[in-house]
Amino acid sequence: xxxxxxxxxxxxxxxxxxxxxxxxxxxxxxxxxxxxxxxxxxxxxxxxxxxxxxxxxxxxxxxxxxxxxxxxxxxxxxxxxxxxxxxxxxxxxxxxxxxxxx
Amino acid sequence: xxxxxxxxxxxxxxxxxxxxxxxxxxxxxxxxxxxxxxxxxxxxxxxxxxxxxxxxxxxxxxxxxxxxxxxxxxxxxxxxxxxxxxxxxxxxxxxx
Numbered sequence: 001x002x003x004x005x006x007x008x009x010x011x012x013x014x015x016x017x018x019x020x021x022x023x024x025x026x027x028x029x030x031x032x033x034x035x036x037x038x039x040x041x042x043x044x045x046x047x048x049x050x051x052x053x054x055x056x057x058x059x060x061x062x063x064x065x066x067x068x069x070x071x072x073x074x075x076x077x078x079x080x081x082x083x084x085x086x087x088x089x090x091x092x093x094x095x096x097x098x099x100x101x102x
Numbered sequence: 103x104x105x106x107x108x109x110x111x112x113x114x115x116x117x118x119x120x121x122x123x124x125x126x127x128x129x130x131x132x133x134x135x136x137x138x139x140x141x142x143x144x145x146x147x148x149x150x151x152x153x154x155x156x157x158x159x160x161x162x163x164x165x166x167x168x169x170x171x172x173x174x175x176x177x178x179x180x181x182x183x184x185x186x187x188x189x190x191x192x193x194x195x196x197x198x
Contacts, residue, residue: 032196059158084184
């Protein structure tokens with residue numbers, strides 16, 4: 001297990017668990033979620049491929065598993081799925097609580 | 103201007119335009135700023151760790167060299183665009 005992969009697991013685990021809280025009805029919008037994540041993977045993946053190719057940044061081989069898709073570590077691709085998922089969950093949670101206290 | 107800086111600023115301008123033309127107006131919502139504060143605190147943990155223990159290493163030729171903690175300034179623009187475009191898309195396509 002790489003350090004980067006652990007970061008993704010620790011980031012995503014609680015939002016993922018809480019997303020199944022029934023009253024939140026989070027997964028009702030699974031199509032919007034999938035569509036959004038695909039958009040982000042394409043858009044920010046392209047940016048990242050370019051930046052890595054240009055050497056704006058690079059990934060320490062000691063922090064990653066070492067499997068690459070195009071020129072990005074598999075963890076970096078997962079980053080564009082896990083982190084936006086956490087953000088969308090947080091956004092929904094804020095709006096859910098706002099409705100509750102209104 | 104440095105390349106990463108330029109692209110990052112461009113992505114923020116793009117995000118503002120998308121927010122306007124999709125009429126989601128996320129940036130005008132009060133909750134968005136509470137959201138940003140919460141996300142920012144997690145960003146310091148996640149991005150701070152990734153840059154702090156050198157999992158991602160930045161080439162000084164391509165960014166300003168200004169960091170908040172271990173995080174390059176440009177990363178905050180990258181993050182802002184990614185998070186905001188994500189929520190705009192979600193708001194656009196979710197069932198009301």
